[in-house]
Amino acid sequence: MxxxxxxxxxxxxxxxxxxxxxxxxxxxxxSGLAPCDFETVALESWIGRVAGLEQVRIRSDLAAYDCRxxxxxxxxxxxxxxxxAVAAAxxxxxxxxxxxxxxxxxxGILETELAYRRRDPRSxxxxxxxxxxETQNTFSLADFVRRYLALEGPACVVSSACSSTAKVFGNAxxxxxxxxxxxxxxGGVDSLCxxxxxxxxxxxxxxxxxxxxxxxxxxxxxxxxxxxxxLLERKPxxxxxxxxxxxIGESSDAHHMSTPHPEGLGAKLxxxxxxxxxxxGPSDVDYVNLHGTGTRTNDAAExxxxxxxFNAVTPxxxxxxxxxxxxxxxxxxxxxxxxxxIGHDLMPGSANTRAVDPEVRCNYLVANREGRVRRALSNSFxxxxxxxxxVLGAAP
Amino acid sequence: MMHVFVEGVGLVGPGLQGWAAGRRVLAGEQxxxxxxxxxxxxxxxxxxxxxxxxxxxxxxxxxxxxxxxGAGRDAAEVATVFASSGxxxxxxxxxxxxxxxxxxxxxxxxxxxxxxxAAAGYWSIATRSHAPSTSLCCYDASAAAGLLDAxxxxxxxxxxxxxxxxxxxxxxxxNAVRPLGASFGAALVLTPRATARAIAVLDVAFVPQNAAxxxxxxxxxxxxxxxxxxxxxxPLLAALARGMRETVMLExxxxxxxxxxxxxxS
Numbered sequence: 200m201x202x203x204x205x206x207x208x209x210x211x212x213x214x215x216x217x218x219x220x221x222x223x224x225x226x227x228x229x230s231g232l233a234p235c236d237f238e239t240v241a242l243e244s245w246i247g248r249v250a251g252l253e254q255v256r257i258r259s260d261l262a263a264y265d266c267r268x269x270x271x272x273x274x275x276x277x278x279x280x281x282x283x284a285v286a287a288a289x290x291x292x293x294x295x296x297x298x299x300x301x302x303x304x305x306x307g308i309l310e311t312e313l314a315y316r317r318r319d320p321r322s323x324x325x326x327x328x329x330x331x332x333e334t335q336n337t338f339s340l341a342d343f344v345r346r347y348l349a350l351e352g353p354a355c356v357v358s359s360a361c362s363s364t365a366k367v368f369g370n371a372x373x374x375x376x377x378x379x380x381x382x383x384x385x386g387g388v389d390s391l392c393x394x395x396x397x398x399x400x401x402x403x404x405x406x407x408x409x410x411x412x413x414x415x416x417x418x419x420x421x422x423x424x425x426x427x428x429x430l431l432e433r434k435p436x437x438x439x440x441x442x443x444x445x446x447i448g449e450s451s452d453a454h455h456m457s458t459p460h461p462e463g464l465g466a467k468l469x470x471x472x473x474x475x476x477x478x479x480g481p482s483d484v485d486y487v488n489l490h491g492t493g494t495r496t497n498d499a500a501e502x503x504x505x506x507x508x509f510n511a512v513t514p515x516x517x518x519x520x521x522x523x524x525x526x527x528x529x530x531x532x533x534x535x536x537x538x539x540x541i542g543h544d545l546m547p548g549s550a551n552t553r554a555v556d557p558e559v560r561c562n563y564l565v566a567n568r569e570g571r572v573r574r575a576l577s578n579s580f581x582x583x584x585x586x587x588x589x590v591l592g593a594a595p
Numbered sequence: 596m597m598h599v600f601v602e603g604v605g606l607v608g609p610g611l612q613g614w615a616a617g618r619r620v621l622a623g624e625q626x627x628x629x630x631x632x633x634x635x636x637x638x639x640x641x642x643x644x645x646x647x648x649x650x651x652x653x654x655x656x657x658x659x660x661x662x663x664x665g666a667g668r669d670a671a672e673v674a675t676v677f678a679s680s681g682x683x684x685x686x687x688x689x690x691x692x693x694x695x696x697x698x699x700x701x702x703x704x705x706x707x708x709x710x711x712x713a714a715a716g717y718w719s720i721a722t723r724s725h726a727p728s729t730s731l732c733c734y735d736a737s738a739a740a741g742l743l744d745a746x747x748x749x750x751x752x753x754x755x756x757x758x759x760x761x762x763x764x765x766x767x768x769x770n771a772v773r774p775l776g777a778s779f780g781a782a783l784v785l786t787p788r789a790t791a792r793a794i795a796v797l798d799v800a801f802v803p804q805n806a807a808x809x810x811x812x813x814x815x816x817x818x819x820x821x822x823x824x825x826x827x828x829x830p831l832l833a834a835l836a837r838g839m840r841e842t843v844m845l846e847x848x849x850x851x852x853x854x855x856x857x858x859x860x861s
Contacts, residue, residue, distance in 0.1 A: 295803035295851075304710060311687075311769075315695035324768050331772040336680065337711055337732035345848070353801055354848045355733040355740040358682075358711030366729055370744060377597060377747040379801050393694045398706030449727035451719035456647070457707040468725055582707050583716025585728065 200447070200476045202595055203372055204432045204440035207284035208386075210535045211275045212425030212522045213247035218279055222539050228567060230521045230550040232409040232421050237391050244405045247423025247523025248391060249274070264343045266307035266334040267390040267424075272343055275388065275426025284430055285348045288382050298380040299345040299354035300370040301428075302363025302387035304527030304581075306356075307334030309392040340388055344428075352380050356387075358527065360581030361490075362449075363387060364427065365530025365589055369447045371431050386428035389527035395422055402457060410493035410524070412517035412549055413502070413563050415556040417493045423523025427531035440594040442538040445574065446477025452584025459497055463504030465586040466490075466578065470508055473576060473588035481509045483574055484590070486546045487561075488533045490578040491517020492524050499558065501578065506560035516564040520551035530579040530587065537575035537591045544572050596800050597750040600793040600860065603666030604835060605658035605759075605782035608632055608826065609819065614661060620816075621829070621836035627815045632778035639721040647704045648717050649683045650778065651763035655714040656721060658780035659759045666784035666792055668755065670722035673784070674748060675715060675757045677730045678741030680824040681775065682711045684765040714761065737762075738781075738828040739847040742855070745785055746799040755786040762825040776822025781832060789860060795835050798856040801847070806854075808846040831855055 210217065213231030214224035224231065232245045255270040276282050288297060314329040333339055341356045353374060357366050364387040371383035389395075399405045399420060406419035431444065450472065452465035459466065474480060487509065490501055498517075505515055518536050525532050540546055548566040555563050574592045604614040610629040611617035619625045636645055637656045648656075655677065663670045681687070686708045693701045707713070712730035719728060733740035738760040745758040761780035765773055786793065809830035811817040820829045830843045834857040845853045 308687075308691075311691050312694050315691040318695075318768060325772055329772060331769070332734060336734055336773070337682070338680070338734040338737075342734070342848075351803055351849070351851070353740070353743060353851075355731050355737075355744070357729055358732055359715065359728075359730045360710040360712055369727075370729070370747075373744075373747040373751045376751045379743070379747060393699070394690055394701075394706070394709060397694060397699050397701050398690075398703075398709065401701050401706055402703045449729075450725050451715070451728050453719040453723050453725055455720070456644075456713070456716050457703070465725060472727075581712070582710045583712040583730075584719055585712055585715065585730075 200372055203444045204434060204595055205442040205444060206430045206432050206440050207281055208429040208441060208535050208538060209275050209279035209281035210427045210532060211249060211278055212525060212532060213249055213423055214522060216274065216278050218539060222543060224521060225547045228548055228550050230409060232523055240396050242396060242400050243407050245409045245421040246391060247421060249424050261343060261346055263330055264333045266310045268303060268307045268340060268388050269343045271390050271424060271426045272340060272388045275428055276347055281428055282348065285384060288430060292381040294349060294351040296352055296381040297350045298352040298371060298374050298383040299341050299350055300367040300383055300385050301341050301344055302357045302367045302527050303340045304358055304360050304363055304389055305392050305394055306337045306339050308394050310334040312393045344384060348384060359585040360583060361526050361529055362579045362581040362585040362587040363527040363530060365579035365587035366449060368444055368589055369449060372447060375433055382432045384428060385431055386531040387528055388426040389525055390424040395526060404494050406493060409551045410520055411551045412491035412493040412520050413498050413555050413559055414552045415554050417495060417498060419494050420492045421523040423525045425525040425528045425532050427528055427535050429531060442541060443592045443595045445592045446473045446590035448472025448476055448588045450586045454584055457582050459500045459580060461500055463500040465584055466501055466504040466580055467508055469586035469588040473590050477590040484513055484576045485572045486540055486575040487513055487515035488537050488575060488577040489515050489517040490580045491519055493519060502559050502561050511560045512562055514546050514562050514564050514568060516547055516549045518547050520549050533577045534589050534591060537577045540575055541572045541593055545569055546572060596798050597746040599746050599749050599785040599797050600789050601783055601795045601797060601835060602786050602790060602792045603662040603784035605661035607634065607654055607657045608779040609777040618836040621833040627813045629815050634778060637721060640717060644717055644720055649686050649708055651683045651761060652714045652717045654763060654778055654780040655759050655761040656718060658761060658782040659718060659757060662757060662782035662784045668784060671724045672726060673755050673757050674726045675718060675728040675759060676741050676745045677715045678737040678760045680732060680734055680737045680762050683708055683713055684763050688766050688769055733848060735824045736847045737824045739845045739853050742799060743801060743853055749785055749787045753787050758783045758785060760825040760828060762823050777819060779823045779826045781825060781828055793860040795860055796858045800854045802852040802854050805850045806844050806852045809843045
């Protein structure tokens with residue numbers, strides 16, 4: 200593919216709001232995970248919660264969209280000068296030439312979960328203040344973002360579980376290559392809700408303590424929440440780009456709805472296709488940000504795929520011990536961590552990992568490593584066997 | 596403008612049981628008689644997955660498999676675009692009901708079926724496909740968003756893509772706030788080049804202005820079109836059924852449209 204400029208990006212998660220806060224936390228190997236104190240949830244698990252969401256006020260003209268997911272979206276759009284950069288792009292291209300392709304897995308389902316507690320005892324009806332389209336529906340996020348940024352180009356939500364916000368880079372790249380858009384806002388949001396907290400618990404996939412990716416004693420994921428956005432352009436703005444999208448690869452496992460292919464077959468296909476699309480070989484990649492959820496099965500399968508492809512040489516790590524698993528928001532968040540890694544020549548070590556599983560063959564970083572990072576690959580794999588890998592590089 | 600060829604069509608809706616029969620209704624050769632949508636179990640799925648898959652997933656599979664049968668193509672080799680407004684609506688209700696109860700017990704199957712890409716996951720298992728697949732939502736314009744995405748993939752990557760759109764009603768109480776009139780699924784196998792199987796060529800363009808969306812002449816079919824997001828593609832299917840040269844406007848996001856010029860393949 201023709202490399203695309205990433206002119207601006209913004210990131211918010213339990214490590215903090217903004218690239219500087221996230222970079223600082225990575226430098227200090229700080230984790231944002233803490234014992235679960237969300238809503239009335241009584242589960243023995245840790246979460247990566249974004250502070251202050253309860254105080255966020257949705258812009259008044261979009262008050263109907265008020266829900267935890269869209270509050271986190273607004274927080275993300277207001278961070279790192281993102282909204283201003285989009286306004287400048289709107290001046291350059293026109294609102295109809297900028298697309299919005301964002302991802303979420305659970306959208307505003309929390310509103311519905313809470314509304315179900317307030318059903319009319321006689322009729323069973325939902326409370327009259329419940330707003331389905333603006334909160335629960337999966338499209339709510341894209342609708343909110345396009346209205347917030349006053350964009351009029353194509354817009355939709357990609358919802359493929361934990362690969363969602365990696366895959367949106369592909370939708371945007373194709374729309375730009377096909378000439379339908381000149382620029383696109385990509386990324387997305389996932390926020391804490393009962394569906395995922397109790398759902399992953401029912402699958403026995405949540406860790407009792409903080410998640411420890413690739414650790415011999417790893418016992419599952421810690422669910423987090425976060426927002427990440429990136430502005431993609433065919434040509435960088437006069438001010439220069441922050442980074443570049445060099446390649447994308449997508450695949451399906453065709454194996455099981457909630458368990459990865461044991462040999463990492465789909466994972467390897469996604470990485471191979473991403474390198475092909477970038478016109479690069481494995482040795483051109485200096486760092487791999489793993490999906491690395493901290494479940495026994497994901498890390499084992501991904502290790503096989505990564506160590507086969509990269510000959511167990513390329514440094515790699517998961518940052519989910521720091522951020523938690525941001526589910527639908529993991530893809531864009533970890534793409535941005537790759538961009539930070541390239542910008543600072545810093546490969547993040549794995550927060551909360553104590554001793555790497557002796558079965559692991561890949562070159563897994565527990566401590567931070569400094570060194571030239573010209574290009575990085577980011578993995579995102581989801582339920583339904585949906586896999587996506589991105590290759591990121593320095594600004595063109 | 597993006598050119599794509601239609602090789603196969605799938606159709607499962609109320610009174611529209613399969614493309615072979617449904618096309619005659621859509622072409623106006625036979626009257627439209629609404630009847631409950633019949634969705635059978637798919638024998639393409641392994642037994643365990645067949646038990647776990649919900650009706651909306653079976654609906655998507657049925658539409659997709661019919662389109663591939665028409666195209667005479669191996670589904671394992673073809674990328675897919677799934678588009679739905681609500682995904683598995685029965686499952687969402689049962690999850691929310693369980694989470695509002697005192698025990699908050701949800702089953703693992705219930706949870707993994709709650710992802711919007713559940714249909715895509717079951718599809719890849721059924722067809723043994725490792726091809727890329729995406730799952731989109733664009734509220735009432737989900738079918739148009741799916742068509743635009745599929746057309747852009749074909750234009751850029753030069754490979755065939757199958758588009759599968761489906762929607763299934765919520766039970767109460769969600770049905771009251773988001774009524775989806777019926778179960779409806781449709782699918783198109785689209786290719787970059789004309790083949791012996793191609794029945795039509797589509798020129799797809801994004802039109803960022805207000806325009807009048809195409810309607811169905813029959814009041815029953817028009818009610819289906821406006822009542823079910825996936826059925827918003829009915830005017831396009833009707834044009835394919837008529838097999839003549841015509842232009843169809845499909846409503847997209849916030850007053851924008853897709854202009855689809857449909858032409859016969861000879």
